[in-house]
Amino acid sequence: MAETDIKSRKDLLDVESLSIGEIEYLLKTAGPFKELFRRSVKKVPTLRGKTVLTLFYEPSTRTRTSFEVAANRLSADVTNFAVSTSAVVKGESILDTIETLQAMRTDYIVIRHAASGVPALIAKHTKASVLNAGDGYHAHPTQALLDAFTVREVFPQTEKKKILIVGDILHSRVARSTSTIMRKLGMDVSVLGPGSLVPKGRPDYMNAFWNWEDALAWKPDVVYLLRVQMERQEQQFFPSLAEYHRVYGLTSERFKQVEGEGIYLMHPGPVNRGVEIVDEAMTYERCLINQQVENGIATRMAALYWLKPGEDD
Amino acid sequence: MGSERTLLSGEGITEKVNELAAQIRKNCGNEVPAFVGVYTRGVTLAKRVKQALQDEWPEIALGTLDVSLYRDDLDALESAPKLESSDIPFGVDGTRVILFDEVMYTGRTTRAALDVLMDYGRPSRVELAVLVDRGNRELPLQPDYVGLKVDTEAGDYVAVRFAEDDDREGVFLNYG
Numbered sequence: 001m002a003e004t005d006i007k008s009r010k011d012l013l014d015v016e017s018l019s020i021g022e023i024e025y026l027l028k029t030a031g032p033f034k035e036l037f038r039r040s041v042k043k044v045p046t047l048r049g050k051t052v053l054t055l056f057y058e059p060s061t062r063t064r065t066s067f068e069v070a071a072n073r074l075s076a077d078v079t080n081f082a083v084s085t086s087a088v089v090k091g092e093s094i095l096d097t098i099e100t101l102q103a104m105r106t107d108y109i110v111i112r113h114a115a116s117g118v119p120a121l122i123a124k125h126t127k128a129s130v131l132n133a134g135d136g137y138h139a140h141p142t143q144a145l146l147d148a149f150t151v152r153e154v155f156p157q158t159e160k161k162k163i164l165i166v167g168d169i170l171h172s173r174v175a176r177s178t179s180t181i182m183r184k185l186g187m188d189v190s191v192l193g194p195g196s197l198v199p200k201g202r203p204d205y206m207n208a209f210w211n212w213e214d215a216l217a218w219k220p221d222v223v224y225l226l227r228v229q230m231e232r233q234e235q236q237f238f239p240s241l242a243e244y245h246r247v248y249g250l251t252s253e254r255f256k257q258v259e260g261e262g263i264y265l266m267h268p269g270p271v272n273r274g275v276e277i278v279d280e281a282m283t284y285e286r287c288l289i290n291q292q293v294e295n296g297i298a299t300r301m302a303a304l305y306w307l308k309p310g311e312d313d
Numbered sequence: 314m315g316s317e318r319t320l321l322s323g324e325g326i327t328e329k330v331n332e333l334a335a336q337i338r339k340n341c342g343n344e345v346p347a348f349v350g351v352y353t354r355g356v357t358l359a360k361r362v363k364q365a366l367q368d369e370w371p372e373i374a375l376g377t378l379d380v381s382l383y384r385d386d387l388d389a390l391e392s393a394p395k396l397e398s399s400d401i402p403f404g405v406d407g408t409r410v411i412l413f414d415e416v417m418y419t420g421r422t423t424r425a426a427l428d429v430l431m432d433y434g435r436p437s438r439v440e441l442a443v444l445v446d447r448g449n450r451e452l453p454l455q456p457d458y459v460g461l462k463v464d465t466e467a468g469d470y471v472a473v474r475f476a477e478d479d480d481r482e483g484v485f486l487n488y489g
Binding site: 029035044306 | 434
């Protein structure tokens with residue numbers, strides 16, 4: 001049986017540290033996993049007897065469910081560590097929590113945390129494989145992988161294809177991770193957003209546009225709309241949601257142009273209809289949002305399959 | 314690496330493929346089976362036997378299986394095996410299926426292949442065809458159709474090489 005040159009790793013913490021070979025391996029591996037969904041038995045015995053723990057310090061029903069479905073389809077036992085009701089609210093430190101989880105002999109930990117770097121810290125202190133499901137403004141590697149897989153489905157050759165990322169670039173780990181992976185796959189990446197939400201210190205390859213007209217004149221192949229993070233708007237970066245929609249949202253008028261030019265639409269979900277995206281765009285045939293959800297399960301299965309927990313003492 | 318002995322030449326393989334085709338034809342009577350090849354070279358073997366039966370049974374359906382996700386030794390591997398697409402383009406329920414693998418050895422691959430197949434449905438019957446049976450079974454499974462039976466030691470390596478997958482054609486025994 002042919003073995004691959006791509007060695008397993010213990011953790012998946014960010015996109016930056018993934019080599020192009022590792023990315024290609026994960027994208028290729030996700031394909032056969034997606035095909036399983038068409039079988040009557042959607043489950044394979046690969047991780048039988050292994051335990052996957054989801055540890056979400058920030059709520060995210062979608063990402064957590066996607067990981068849970070992925071782990072279930074690999075026959076792992078999945079447990080959710082309910083953070084808000086746990087000792088964490090009683091003041092237990094993260095490392096104490098990890099000690100507890102280590103004693104439970106968990107094989108994989110899926111973690112989301114509001115502070116950047118927490119998954120890496122945990123990875124250092126546990127033998128379990130750690131999958132970063134989003135940390136602060138830092139990284140969301142499985143989102144990047146599912147986005148890349150989705151783009152590859154419509155453009156098998158990603159080289160020189162153009163993606164425009166729209167919205168709050170500054171506070172978005174999705175923007176960071178997804179732009180990084182698209183760049184690694186040879187795509188041209190541009191961003192569009194309010195001046196207050198586009199980082200000044202962005203990488204050289206990343207063009208910034210300040211209005212839709214200029215951005216669409218760049219002829220993107222994919223427009224990637226970010227979610228307006230209502231819960232993170234304690235600080236005012238733009239005057240109002242209606243104002244955001246008018247200036248930076250995909251309005252009816254802009255959608256007509258997108259549709260006319262056959263540009264693909266993506267969004268990490270959940271969608272704020274009428275804010276970043278107009279209702280009718282949701283049923284557009286080149287809107288890939290539902291595909292992204294399905295692909296999320298397949299790529300997370302590929303990630304779980306690839307990672308290998310550390311050895312017991 | 315020890316010495317190498319050629320067990321079958323390219324012509325030898327063709328002869329064995331034709332024998333397998335004849336045995337299958339005889340055994341199945343009027344019931345046209347479906348073929349399923351186990352990646353990588355079991356797929357090539359299945360294609361060749363199908364080709365040999367082209368005139369009589371042009372309608373044989375051909376599927377492929379990757380057993381990686383069903384292996385029992387994943388924990389012992391350094392890296393996760395590369396996955397291929399399992400593709401069963403016919404309804405498995407009630408179908409007579411013949412599995413193809415190039416070499417039968419411990420029987421563990423066959424066990425995994427049976428498990429994959431059962432997750433697609435309930436075949437009326439499953440049989441196994443192999444080009445080479447090299448013995449040393451670790452599970453109670455036996456092939457129904459065998460091209461060549463050869464005695465080997467556990468440390469030996471039997472290499473089936475097909476022009477479609479490799480740079481040469483033949484069956485070789487490398488002594489451990």
